[in-house]
Amino acid sequence: MKRTQLTMRDVAKALGLSVSTVSKALSGSYEISAATRSKVLEFAAEKDYVPNPIAKSLKYGESKSIGVVLSTVDNHFYCKVIDGIESVAHQHGYNIIISQSHESYEREVLNVKNLTSRAIDGLLISPSTETVDYDFLKNLQQEGLKVVLFDRITNKMDTHKIASDNFQAAYKATAHFIENGFKRIAHIGGSPNVSITIDRLEGYKKALLDNNRDIDDKYIQYCHHSGKTVEEVEEAIIHLLNLKYPPDAIFTATDRITTKTFFSLKRQKIMIPQQIALMGFTNTQLADVISPSLSRIRQPAFEMGQLAMNKLLELIKRKKVVPDYETIVLNTTLEFYESTEKIVAVHL
Amino acid sequence: MKRTQLTMRDVAKALGLSVSTVSKALSGSYEISAATRSKVLEFAAEKDYVPNPIAKSLKYGESKSIGVVLSTVDNHFYCKVIDGIESVAHQHGYNIIISQSHESYEREVLNVKNLTSRAIDGLLISPSTETVDYDFLKNLQQEGLKVVLFDRITNKMDTHKIASDNFQAAYKATAHFIENGFKRIAHIGGSPNVSITIDRLEGYKKALLDNNRDIDDKYIQYCHHSGKTVEEVEEAIIHLLNLKYPPDAIFTATDRITTKTFFSLKRQKIMIPQQIALMGFTNTQLADVISPSLSRIRQPAFEMGQLAMNKLLELIKRKKVVPDYETIVLNTTLEFYESTEKIVAVHL
DNA sequence: TATTTTTACGAAACCGATGTAATTGAATTA
DNA sequence: TAATTCAATTACATCGGTTTCGTAAAAATA
Incomplete structure (x- = not known):
């Protein structure tokens, strides 16, 4: 910042002191007399002296x-x-x-x-x-x-x-689908590179297994950019819809995948939850004014x-x-x- | 950052040169021979030398x-x-x-x-x-x-x-209400401190005047924090609903006021647009999957x-x-x- | 060969702060 | 009065770069 800011040198010169004295006075060193200290502090306050943090950074x-x-x-x-x-x-x-x-x-x-x-x-x-x-x-x-x-x-x-606790959240969400009688529960995950995708997938799988459901990889889709673009989400959904037995429920793994899935299903005139139920991770505030209101997992x-x-x-x-x-x-x-x-x- | 980063001094010492030479070599000064320059550049690249920007900042x-x-x-x-x-x-x-x-x-x-x-x-x-x-x-x-x-x-x-162009946007939105036959068009603005509130209010007023409508201050509400809290929006809405002749349309001035108004009307079981129509500034993506889909002004x-x-x-x-x-x-x-x-x- | 110019590099000041070590001056002690 | 102590202040190195200026050696010129 090419700014004409007051430096310690200026303060020192104005008061007829050395920079070290000013420095010590400002930091409240015991070496400095009360008189000098208060003189420096007053002046600094009046002239709105602010120490240059860049210099400090360099030093420390x-x-x-x-x-x-x-x-x-x-x-x-x-x-x-x-x-x-x-x-x-x-x-x-x-x-x-x-x-x-x-x-x-x-x-x-x-x-x-x-x-x-x-x-x-x-x-x-x-x-x-x-x-x-x-x-x-x-x-x-x-x-x-x-x-x-x-x-x-x-x-x-x-x-x-x-x-x-991604595993637990995914487990509970999937289990909820099962309890409510949904049969073919699909999962759209984020990028397989990231741990949350794995954890959420594992939670989903465990819930299925614990309820004697088969795990069918056809019902598991990934968005390699965690739902950054509409396209990758749409692609996953098209794949699911084109299955011989399309899912009757989708569990989505990230905020952006969840909202984009919602969009996409709406655009394709899929009735939620009549044709396909939807639940996913999202912290979006609008989730309960959209229609239908969206079941969701909120993270703290x-x-x-x-x-x-x-x-x-x-x-x-x-x-x-x-x-x-x-x-x-x-x-x-x-x-x-x-x-x-x-x-x-x-x-x- | 208390980090042990390679400094120019280290490079100089390792190559048996002075810091100034290294500095000049790195900045491609004409003063430095091609041989020395390449020696320095190679070494710097190999050891992943990164100049300390703090020092640069201090200097410049x-x-x-x-x-x-x-x-x-x-x-x-x-x-x-x-x-x-x-x-x-x-x-x-x-x-x-x-x-x-x-x-x-x-x-x-x-x-x-x-x-x-x-x-x-x-x-x-x-x-x-x-x-x-x-x-x-x-x-x-x-x-x-x-x-x-x-x-x-x-x-x-x-x-x-x-x-x-807040004035124009507000004007057009208000005019649209008028054209569509709405009678009592209310406005919930942001903080009167900020220009956009004033401009949007002026656009609203001008549209009313140009269409031979009266401006009634009862129908104009402000949210002093531009919709930061639910409460301030709710308050404005309650005021409007309690009027002898409540509005049949609301034009909202900021993103947060718009979405919160939507929430609030929904919560109060007001039918949109049957009882009260709504349009406002918002760039929210969800605006067209909420129900009803939300007419809006998008800013670039x-x-x-x-x-x-x-x-x-x-x-x-x-x-x-x-x-x-x-x-x-x-x-x-x-x-x-x-x-x-x-x-x-x-x-x- | 002697002188000038060029080339290539180094010493040191600087940016704005901090802190150690040195120094000043006054008070205290011998 | 001289020596000692101590409080208060200052000089200076430092952080990691850049840049001005100075200078040695090499090259070009006389």
Whole structure:
């Protein structure tokens, strides 16, 4: 910023003191007399002197800011995670820098490089769907960068990880379909690269098995960008609809897949839930004013953000001790509305 | 970041050169022989040397990053604006730092201070609804900070401003109600502090006047936080419903007011559009799968972001010349769906 | 060969802060 | 009065780069 900001030198010159004296006075050092200190403090307050954090960063190698890398902020779930992160960060005097990977590994690496080289004290990251190689992150970690993974976690890295109980949520959602009498329950998952896809798939499968249902791979579809584009979701749905015995229920694994599936079914004039019932992960607020109102799994987004930030702060604060990394699993909330109601045809 | 990163000194020592030579070699100075240069470049590439941008910032007073301050990212419109900003910023090697004011003037000032003191090359800001005093921004501007206002603009500051054609959009939306035979058209606006509220209100009024309708203040309500909370929207709606002659149409002024009004009317079992028609500003994607599908005004969010960033770059690049500030007004798109259909009761 | 020019590199200052070590001046003690 | 102590202040190195200026050696010129 080419700005004419007041520096410590200016303050020193104006008061006829040395920079070191001013520095110490401002930091409240015992070495400085009360008279001088108050003179400096007054002047600084009056002239609105703000120390240059860049210089501080250079000196200390810390920046009081942390980076957040995620696929996109255009997602109510991530927005709430950010709110959670922010609330804790601000409390501790940290600023957050958000960058979006848009599900691109390349962009993600670029963003992370940019952030780290720019001095961040820590990194909160939910990797892109394309990310399979965590070496760049592990390298940075080895160089001393504090990393906490949230939402999309991986066992390829050893660090704090915060995620929802995806297995349980998927299990319960699938079981609910079964209890309500649905027969052919399909699943549209996100990218098989990310753990949440696997966990949710496993929950789905386990629920089927526990209820003596067969697992039929024809009913399992993937969206390799977790529902980033309409096309990939539409493709999965077309595939399902073209089956000899199309599903009578779909369980969708991500926020964007869920809403896009809803769109798509509507566009194809499929009656929900009469022809196909629908339930999925989503934190969208509009889920209960759309018609039919959408049964859904909500993730504790705000809490996830808070926890992730707190865990990161832990890593930042205790500088040397080798931490025992934790993986924290948060409970989700299942809400059942019209889209999963079993409507029994009444013949008059 | 307390990280053990390779510095220029390390490179110099390893190659038996001075730091200045390395610096010049890396920047491709003519002073350095081809042999030395390639030696340095090779070594740097191999060891993955990355110059410390903090040090650069300190030297140059520029940071290649720009701040974005807005009320919240939990809003599809602002998300798209950010995408637009990002697309241009990345093209030019700039990073963006986002912070949210959550409609609080205090938080906004805090964020801006933090950003500016942290060295940003420019600021893109859509002020909070609470913001009436622009002195802090004007002071920063005078100190050399480049500022561009977007979405919520004000004439209290002289700078580049990018906004939608709010007047025209409001005019057309109101006129559409009139053409469709609605009689008592209410308006729920955002905070009277912000220009967009005024412009949209004026458009609404002008459309009424041009069609020989009276302007009745009873039918005009404000949400002082632009629909941040359910309560303030609900309050406005209750007021309208309790009128002796409740409105048969509502025109809402902001994304959040629009969706919350929709919610609220649904909750109160008001039939849309049979009892009350609804149209408003919103960029929400779900607007056409909700029931009834929602007539709406869409703002060119992505373009707004691009333009704002481009204008900011202009300011940053031409360092000295006094710029002639522009206010750019973008056209909106009106889309009409079920929520504004005039349903004529058919008596069998 | 002596002188000038060019080439290639290095020493040191600088950006704005911090903190250690040195220094000043005054008060206290011998 | 001289020596010692101590409080208050300052000089200076440091963080990691960039850049100005100076200079040695090589090349070109006289």
